[in-house]
Amino acid sequence: MxxxxxxxxxxxxxxxxxxxxxxxxxxxxxxxxxxxxxxxxxxxxxxxxxxxxxxxxxxxxxxxxxxxxxxxxxxxxxxxxxxxxxxxxxxxxxxxxxxxxEADSVVFKSSQFSSRGSTKSFTGWSSSTHYESDIVEAMERMINNARNISEVLSGRVYTPRTSKYEVACDQFDFSALDVSRERFMFSSDCAVAEYALYGVYSPNLYKAKVVSVSKGRWSINVPATPPFMFSTIGTIPGIYVGTMRCSLGPNPVSPANRFKPGLAALPITRTTKCVYPTGEISVLSASTVPFSFSTVGNFRSVSTAVFGEYGDLFQAMERSINNITASSNSTVFLELKVHDSFIEAVVCYSFEYPTPGTISMSCIYNNVNMFIVKQQEINIPIMEAHGDKPFPTPPNSSIALTIEHTLALHNGTPKPISISTMKNTTYEAANYMASLGQNFYSDYDEEQLYVLFDTTxxxxxxxxxxxxxxxxxxxxxxxxxxxxxxxxxxxxxYTSSLHKVITIQLSPQMKILAPMLIRSKFEPFEFENIPVVPVDDIYGPDTVIPSLSLKHAF
Incomplete structure (x- = not known):
């Protein structure tokens, strides 16, 4: 209770x-x-x-x-x-x-600053958490942050409202690197998923080599131009619904003037959703772990050190890059696995570094979860806050939330990153974004964010x-x-202290109220000049006992 x-x-x-x-x-x-x-x-x-x-x-x-x-x-x-x-x-x-x-609800409409590039996002919507921590809690903290949502009342708890949803499509036709789509068909008729790279210079897609290893499993290599300097690669997963495209903007490409084998940057999870005028929602989430190595022979040791395991995609990548020779050109190697709404890939980009004739590689491990949520009824509170205007067509590319995963160090080296943990992180981020539905709506055209909170x-x-x-x-x-x-x-x-009993006995003769504070001394032992029994120790056995004595108290 x-x-x-x-x-x-x-x-x-x-x-x-x-x-x-x-x-x-x-x-x-x-x-x-x-x-x-x-x-x-x-x-x-x-x-x-x-x-x-x-x-x-x-x-x-x-x-x-x-x-x-x-x-x-x-x-x-x-x-x-x-x-x-x-x-x-x-x-x-x-x-x-x-x-x-008892829960109440409130819609917050807040002005945001949107980036001016082709990928739409509101500044400030990024956070960090330990990679083994609950990413949903990190996303909730970000949405509840008074820095991002103004007019919050101190002491009141704001919880972004979530709701159940049904998946309309989670099996797609597939396109990778803009290579001919017919090579990746799954005979799905609901939508097309795409997987593109960012940060690769002038890829020659006409000379792309695609090997179908098994159903949903491909090995791809594409000639490209070497990068100006060492940099990590970005990915751009997306969904085509009819003529509308919804893609997850790339993680930031990180150029550097110093190459160091191993983990190149902290793992990062991005997520977004596109709310269509019809009420359907496309949801995308991706996690990326960048790493690099200085020679082809180091791929296995570096990968094992970074991830603590060496799965089939890494083994296939090792076989793909073993025969590479030093040249002034670069090659993009991609080992790709697709299952329903989940994409998993290891991508490596070769270049000569730090000296001519030495092949180094910038790589990423990447997994993506994407699906389409069934048409939902238009959210009345959000629509009213939006001025009763219909939802506009979403931008082609956007990032709603970005979470960087900090790592624990052991003797100055990051502890291995569990691939299964990163998969779960991507899955949970996508599901939470889908459960937010229309309750978390970004209008990038008007640079306004609408969030429906349950408050307690x-x-x-x-x-x-x-x-x-x-x-x-x-x-x-x-x-x-x-x-x-x-x-x-x-x-x-029988219910009082000895002191009270004594004062009660004395009260008639001394004309006092009981209990009260009385005088006492020890030689001889007396209360209010009245000796304490036994009186024989004071007066002797033949002495007549005074009429006033504590003897009669008991």
Whole structure:
């Protein structure tokens, strides 16, 4: 059960619980004092001196006490300890929690700056996360970021609304590198998927060599012009729906003036979607890991060091590049695998570096997930925020979100990147983007972003098990009743401290109210000049006892 309490209120409740438990122990000892024999009051009063006094009293009188009194004293020590620590035990079962109020919704329309190139994207929509972390959480954080979405209220939780979706098409005809499409046909009639490269200089597609290894598996090499300097390669996956093209813009190409074998840059995941005027949505997501090596013979060792494995695409790439000879020209090698909506590729771009006659290569591992979502009803809140205007035709190329994956280092070297992890990352990013649907809509023409959020107001509190809450409540009621009954039905001598009993005895003669603070001294031991019993130690055995003596108190 959720209890909307602050820590202060919880501590007050636990203090009352502890107080009632201690009061119940006092009540039980009061009953024992009334009916428990000669040592009963001594046990109760000794308890008021604390645990050291109880233990010392038990030790000093152990030989002279009857067994029932010993048991009563031991139980008193144990029960008192339990009562004083019970609240600490309860805290163990209490968990700090947050409850969210019933969800409301709000559409945020925010102005964005769009890049002026052929690929449309809003600046600022990039983030980083560890490559083994949940990419959906990283995407949610990016969308919720007040830097990207203005007018958020402090303390309120904004969650981008997601919804279920149905896939209309996830098996495509296929085109690679703009090579004749007939070489890659799957006889699909819903759409065409394409796979192009970015950062390759003047590829001679007429001289492209395509080898069909098996169904959905190709080996391709294309002559090209060497790059001006070392750079990583980009990929441009896309979907053709009729005459409309939706492609995922390339990851940034990274030129460098220094070549270093191994991982060339951090892995990156890009994702986008195209919302068509009809309500259909194309979704694309791709993850890329760039790496490089200085000689052909190093491909296996570098690949294994970067990825920790050496799968069939890497083995095929090794066979493809083994016979390459140094020349002033370059070649693009591509090992490609396509299965339904998933594309996986290893691409390498050869060039002479750092000296003539030495072949180096810039490579990437890349996987892509793409599909088309069935036509959905037009999102009314988004459409109203959009001025009741229909969705325009989406741009040919766009990037909605970019996530860079940071890597842990071991002795200064990045730990291997799991290919299966990168595949899952791509898949999860695509599915989350599809679930956003029209709730996350980018209008690149007007440079406006529309996001539909579900909002909740968090309330701090504590989660307590029902059995524990019921047990504490019943215990507190029983303890309160027991304490009240002893106060009501037992004589005050059995429920009060020794000091109060003494002041009650003195009150008639001294004309004072009890209890109250009184004077005392030890030599001789007196209260308000009245000697404490036994009086024989003070007056002698033959002395007449004064009429006013504490002897009569008991």
């Amino acid at each position: 959720f209890l909307p309490w602050t820590p202060f209120v919880l501590n007050i409740i636990l203090a009352i619980f502890r107080l009632l438990l201690i009061g119940a122990v006092d009540a039980i000892l009061a009953i024992y004092s009334r009916f428990g024999g000669e040592h009963a009051n001594s046990i109760r009063w000794t308890r008021q001196g604390g645990y050291p006094e109880m233990l010392n009293s038990l030790y000093n009188s152990w030989k002279n006490l009857p067994k029932p009194t010993k048991v009563a004293m031991v139980l008193t020590i144990f029960v008192s300890l339990v009562a004083s620590l019970a609240d600490k035990g309860v805290v163990y079962f209490v968990v700090t929690s947050i409850r969210h109020s 107001d968090p309330q701090q509190g504590f989660e307590v098990s029902d059995w524990l809450l019921v047990s504490i409540t019943i215990t507190m009621v029983i303890c309160l009743c027991l304490w009240a009954m002893t106060k009501a039905f037992l004589d005050v001598r």
